[in-house]
Amino acid sequence: MSIEAEQNAFPAQVDQQVHFQPPQLAVIVPSYNERGNIELLYEKVAIALGNTSWEMIVVDDNSPDGTAEAVNELSQVYPNIRCLRRFGRRGLASACVEGMAVTAAPYVVVIDADLQHDEAILPEMLAQAIGGADLVVGSRFIAGGSAGAGLSERRLSGSRLATRMAGMIAGQAVSDPMSGFFLIRREAALAAAPRLASDGFKILIDLIVTSARMGKPLAVAEVPYTFRPRHAGESKMNPLVVIQYGGLWVSKLTNGLLPPSFLLFGLVGGTGVVVHLAMLGLFTAALGQGFLLSQVAATLIAMTWNFVLNNNLTYADRKLRGVRLIKGLLSFFAICALGGIANISVAHAIYQFDQQTLVAGLAGAVMSSVFNYAVTRAFTWK
Ligand SMILES: Nc1nc2c(ncn2[C@@H]2O[C@H](COP(=O)(O)OP(=O)(O)OP(=O)(O)O)[C@@H](O)[C@H]2O)c(=O)[nH]1
Ligand SMILES: [Mg+2]
Structure with a gap:
């Protein structure tokens, strides 16, 4: 068969062979040494999302504890979970962006692996996005939400300061701009992606500010939840993360003049x-x-x-x-x-x-x- 003839026959063949439909929601899980959390997280998300078509993409920076192997074992049992494994790289923000870039789902949600974020609000977050919001933030700081036992007193006051600083650059009211739990239209996230500071820990505030500066401000909705203590494993929060956030803040305040x-x-x-x-x-x-x-x-x-x-x-x-x-x-x-x-x-x-x-x-x-x-x-x- 000539190449042209093959091309003409192509759509018909594909129709017969491929039944893949992109899921509606991709759950992006950045992970570093989270082996003890992934299976439970998957099960909890599966229960929360019920009949919604979804997939989970764990973006793992080649964790020494074997998180990637644990995900691959789960993939043998469940077809809708896979691992994007990165080598010689570290970074939460870039992990989230790359996870978003490998899915065809129209909506993506970022959730921590350590079970601090309450997966039970996922259907509500998705509903708000389908209803027209570009970005739906899981918030600890609006009525119905709480930082619960997930943050120590010291972390809570640090988080308050960071939230106030974020308010100065956000240009719009968001109660929990430091949240690591948010759902966004994939197209909106990818439009901002080339201009995001890839080396940060806090990607949400960057998405909000960058989109606004590109003349495409995001319509934001918020859904309350109670922050839980970390399940298994160790926190990656450290003084460097705080300094990195300071760098991001200065960069956004100077309109990108100082990276x-x-x-x-x-x-x-x-x-x-x-x-x-x-x-x-x-x-x-x-x-x-x-x-x-x-x-x-x-x-x-x-x-x-x-x-x-x-x-x-x-x-x-x-x-x-x-x-x-x-x-x-x-x-x-x-x-x-x-x-x-x-x-x-x-x-x-x-x-x-x-x-x-x-x-x-x-x-x-x-x-x-x-x-x-x-x-x-x-x-x-x-
Ligand atoms: N891929 C990737 N994921 C990361 C990296 N750093 C942190 N993470 C993941 O990002 C999520 C949030 O990190 P945490 O250590 O829980 O940070 P946190 O929630 O601010 O701090 P705690 O409240 O102390 O847990 C977790 O799922 C981590 O595994 C990284 O360098 N690369
Ligand atoms: Mg955590």
Whole structure:
């Protein structure tokens, strides 16, 4: 049969062979070390969703506890669960987006694996979306909802502050913008996806702000629920998540002028200055070395310090290891050396112009920070 003839016969053959209908709802579960939770979560969601056609996509960052294997075992029994397993990557926000991108379901809902989110409200969330909302947020902070026993006092006050900060950038009233539990029209989410900060932990606030700035504000509905304590496994919440959120917030406040990772890079640079001065003091005063040798040693130590911190914090999602770690360190040294030259040239030029030491010094420092950030991002952690 010619290719044309085969093509003509194609739709008829497909009709006979394929009976696949995309489900109405995809339940996206970002996971890292959640082996002990997935099966129970699946069963609870199955009970909650009843006759709705749905699928579950677990997006797992190759968890060492074998979450992906556990999901694959479940897939042998239930056809509507599968695992998207990512290698050499970490990150909650990017996991959610990639889960949304692999489904054909018109509605997607993100739910934590640890059973903190109450799956019983899923039908109501879906109903609200079918009724016209682009985004339906599971909220702990409207009438009928509660943070319950799921948050400690300290976490609760942190969450309140983060919610207030989110309100400043959201541009619309949302009671629980830090929620990790939300249902959205897939098309609306994917329209914003290319402009989301992929390295964050908090994707909901980013979706709201980004959509609004693209001139497509989301019609938001909220459904209350009571937040539960984590079932099995450990929390991934840590101080880094808080700093990352600060970075996202600054980025959105400056309309994307300062990328989220710039804040972390700057903070790391600040600690590098402290390390540099401490080492310089140690070598000159305590060890009695000459200034030049001490300065060279202190610079190398501070640069290595900055590299290690950036590799583990700023670029935790694309951490370099093994040979790439060594290559990365060398490229970092080379780029920072160029940044140093940029610093001195800019400071010198400005100083010649107005003789203001502070202004010239500051301009040089800003210049080399921006240079180091931009170039190491492009070459060291590409
Ligand atoms: N794929 C992926 N999932 C992640 C990552 N970090 C966290 N998660 C998942 O995201 C969900 C939320 O993480 P949690 O550790 O429960 O964060 P939290 O709910 O803010 O903190 P707790 O209240 O202490 O549980 C869980 O299902 C995690 O397994 C990650 O780097 N990659
Ligand atoms: Mg949790």
